Amino acid sequence: MAAILNVRAVLRGYRLTPTVAEALTRLLDDHVASIHSRTRISGKALSIKTQEYRVRAICGALVELRQGGFALESPWNLRRKHIEWLVRHWVDAKQSGGTIENKLTYLRALAGWMGKDNMVGTLSDYVDREASGLVRSYVAEVDRSWSGNGINAAEKIAEIAVTCPRVAVQLKLQVAFGLRIEESFLLRPLEAVKDTGMLDVTRGTKGGRKREVPIEVKIAVLEEAARLANPLTGSTIPADRTLKQWLNRYKAVLRKHGIVKKGLGITSHGLRHQYLQELYEKVSGVPAPIKLADTRPDPELHKEAMRRVVEAAGHSRVTKANAYLSTFARQERLAKPSPTIDEAAKALEAAGGNKTHAAAALGISRQALYRLLEAA
Structure with missing residues (x-):
C-alpha cells in the first residue's frame, strides 16, 4: 500500500x-x-x-x-x-x-x-522567459565530473572507504554504472545482474523509468556491493537505517571528505556525469563537448553516442544528454570573447533597434544582450 x-x-x-x-x-x-x-x-x-x-x-x-x-x-x-x-x-x-x-x-x-x-x-x-531572464537551460556549460575538476575518483573513493565502506561502494556503483544517488542506495546487486550481461536498474529511478546498463568488466564492484548488502532488503542500506537516515549519513561522510561545492567544487552526482561523458567518448571516438576537444565525431557516431547516453541515463529525450555533455555549438559560443558595450550599441543601431537581430549578429542570446545593455 x-x-x-x-x-x-x-x-x-x-x-x-x-x-x-x-x-x-x-x-x-x-x-x-x-x-x-x-x-x-x-x-x-x-x-x-x-x-x-x-x-x-x-x-x-x-x-x-x-x-x-x-x-x-x-x-x-x-x-x-x-x-x-x-x-x-x-x-x-x-x-x-x-x-x-x-x-x-x-x-x-x-x-x-x-x-x-x-x-x-x-x-x-505569462511572461517572455528570454526577455525576463527566466530561460531554463538544459545544456551544460561547466564540467561537473570529478575528472574535469582534477579529482581522481578511484583515489578519493578509497579515502572515503576508510571512513565508511558502504558510502564508498555506493560511489563506486555511481561511477561504474552512472547511477543516481538513490539508485545506488536501493540497488540489489544479487538480484540486478541479468544473464545477458546487463544490470537491471529498477529502484529509485526518476519517474519510475527502468533501464538496463551494461556490466562489462565491472562485476567486481557488484561483488563488493553484494558483500555489504543488507540481508533483509538486499540493498546496501544497513538494516538499522531508513532511506532518509542513510541519506543524512551519506551526506555527512561526503562533507567530511570535501565532496561539496563549497569544498572541492564537486558533488557525488558528478560521478554520473563522468560515466556518461566516458560512454560518449567510447562510442563516438572523441571527448564529449564539455571537455573542450578540438575534434568533432562522425555525425552518425555522434547520433549513436547520444542515443546510448540517454538510454544509459534513463531519460526519454535525446536532448537531455546535453545536461551532461554540453553541445559543440554552446562550447564554441562560450569560447568567443564577450562583445563590448560599444559593440552591442553598434549592433543594435545597425539592426534598427531590433534586439533579436542585434543579438544574432553578435553571436549571443537576447538575454545576454539585455544584461550587457543594463550594465551600460
Whole structure:
C-alpha cells in the first residue's frame, strides 16, 4: 500500500482560513498521492517527499494570494487572474524560471483535481522567459565530473572507504554504472545482474523509468556491493537505517571528505556525469563537448553516442544528454570573447533597434544582450 502524507500536519504550519483549510484538506485527502504527469512511466503513487513539496507549494501560493489582497473563501474560487498575479509576484521576487515552473506544476495538479484543466498554463504563457531572464537551460556549460575538476575518483573513493565502506561502494556503483544517488542506495546487486550481461536498474529511478546498463568488466564492484548488502532488503542500506537516515549519513561522510561545492567544487552526482561523458567518448571516438576537444565525431557516431547516453541515463529525450555533455555549438559560443558595450550599441543601431537581430549578429542570446545593455 502506498504511503500517504499526513496532510493535516503540514497544513497546520500555514495560516489558512478555516474554509480554505477544510476544502483543501478534502482535495488533498483524495488526490495528494496521485500522479499528474505526461512523462512518468510508473503507476505508483508519488513519494512522501514529492507529496509534501506539492502540499507546501499549494499552501504557500494560497497564503501569498491572501497577503496580496485576494480573500479567497476556498481553493475552488481560484481563477486565472489569481495565477497571473502569482506569476508576476514570483517574477518580481527574482525567483528562478525553474522554481516558478515547479510551482505552476503543483497548481496545475490542484486545478486538475477541481476539473479546471486549462486554468494554469506554463511560465511561457505569462511572461517572455528570454526577455525576463527566466530561460531554463538544459545544456551544460561547466564540467561537473570529478575528472574535469582534477579529482581522481578511484583515489578519493578509497579515502572515503576508510571512513565508511558502504558510502564508498555506493560511489563506486555511481561511477561504474552512472547511477543516481538513490539508485545506488536501493540497488540489489544479487538480484540486478541479468544473464545477458546487463544490470537491471529498477529502484529509485526518476519517474519510475527502468533501464538496463551494461556490466562489462565491472562485476567486481557488484561483488563488493553484494558483500555489504543488507540481508533483509538486499540493498546496501544497513538494516538499522531508513532511506532518509542513510541519506543524512551519506551526506555527512561526503562533507567530511570535501565532496561539496563549497569544498572541492564537486558533488557525488558528478560521478554520473563522468560515466556518461566516458560512454560518449567510447562510442563516438572523441571527448564529449564539455571537455573542450578540438575534434568533432562522425555525425552518425555522434547520433549513436547520444542515443546510448540517454538510454544509459534513463531519460526519454535525446536532448537531455546535453545536461551532461554540453553541445559543440554552446562550447564554441562560450569560447568567443564577450562583445563590448560599444559593440552591442553598434549592433543594435545597425539592426534598427531590433534586439533579436542585434543579438544574432553578435553571436549571443537576447538575454545576454539585455544584461550587457543594463550594465551600460
